[in-house]
Amino acid sequence: MEVIKHYEYLHEIPELGFNEFKTSEYLKTTLKNAGFKIQELDKTGFYTELGSGDEIIGLRADIDALGHIIDNIACAKHTCGHDAHMSMLLCAALKAKEQNIIKNKKIRFIFQPAEELGSGALKMIELGACDNLSAIFGMHIRPIQECPSPKAIASMYYAASAAIKIDIVGKAAHGARPHLGINAIDIGVSIIDLARKIYIDPNKPSSIKATRFICDSGVTNSIPSEATLVFDLRAQHNESMQEMKEKLEKIIVNMANTYDAKINYEYLINIPAAIIDKKLAKICEEVIVDTLGEDNLIKEQFTPGGEDFFFYPIKLGIPSAFMGLGVDCSPGLHHPQMQLNKNALENGVNLWLNLIKKLENLK
Ligand SMILES: [Zn+2]
Ligand SMILES: [Zn+2]
Missing domain, CATH: 3.40.630.10 (Zn peptidases)
Incomplete structure (x- = not known):
């Protein structure tokens, strides 16, 4: 053939x-x-x-x-x-x-x-x-x-699928003086935790989950200042995807304010349903x-x-x-x-x- x-x-x-x-x-x-x-x-x-x-x-x-x-x-x-x-x-x-x-x-x-x-x-x-x-x-x-x-x-x-990369910049400090730093791990964990509480109409299948979390200051006794997070988002409907993205972006902005950190994000993948x-x-x-x-x-x-x-x-x-x-x-x-x-x-x-x-x- x-x-x-x-x-x-x-x-x-x-x-x-x-x-x-x-x-x-x-x-x-x-x-x-x-x-x-x-x-x-x-x-x-x-x-x-x-x-x-x-x-x-x-x-x-x-x-x-x-x-x-x-x-x-x-x-x-x-x-x-x-x-x-x-x-x-x-x-x-x-x-x-x-x-x-x-x-x-x-x-x-x-x-x-x-x-x-x-x-x-x-x-x-x-x-x-x-x-x-x-x-x-x-x-x-x-x-x-x-x-x-x-x-x-x-x-x-x-389904619609998206991958969002989130770059977190906090502040380094000695492990003995955490109050002088801004811990990028704490911020990343807070974002992951709140992202799990994003609720979308369950009649329309969707999911959001962290698929990458990189943070390593190179030593174990310092407060890490930088971390990168990636979330994978899926939704069977374009409206659900839009809602999920807006809620996650709001969490990112709020966490930057809460921790007084800099957080940038970009979509690596953004495909419609x-x-x-x-x-x-x-x-x-x-x-x-x-x-x-x-x-x-x-x-x-x-x-x-x-x-x-x-x-x-x-x-x-x-x-x-x-x-x-x-x-x-x-x-x-x-x-x-x-x-x-x-x-x-x-x-x-x-x-x-x-x-x-x-x-x-x-x-
Ligand atoms: Zn393929
Ligand atoms: Zn293919």
């Missing part, structure tokens, strides 16, 4: 966000050799189009790998399946051209860098990847527990039934994971839909030993092709 050949090649050249040079080159060369014109956007992100209609619909695949530490060695590895995503979209583009199935519309195949950094989609928007799009579709492989092969999910409801268009979701359901059969359709799935794809509908104000594909991925996404069933990748190619056919005939 052609898709497996591309997947195997891309799997062996994993590259981190905005550095997907070999990956992007391979995709572009393959497309160019098949007669496609490439619109380069930055060093790695690009799109290519098929068809000539006035209406342009975007299909997006992400192309970056994750950074792992395996056997004490830092390395890039495709453990989120983006190698599968780009192989499937690449094959769909090649086959759509070969079979000449696009006549009434224009389909834009978008290859996006740096999804894992949470900023690739924003970069693509800034560089015009989505200019004049009337809708956009995405697809992600799913863990076996959620969606075994050959099932597929019509609507993936990703899924916004799925009902009409497009219905089209995805029909595509899955046509491609894989009624028994293999899962209508919707909620996940606390984040996906930067949803910047497209939010920033551009266009409808979007996002499918999940079962490829027997185990033990799970982002696991350093993640495995998948390569034979299931053809299902993704066929889903894209049948979606294109359906969009073609849509009034």
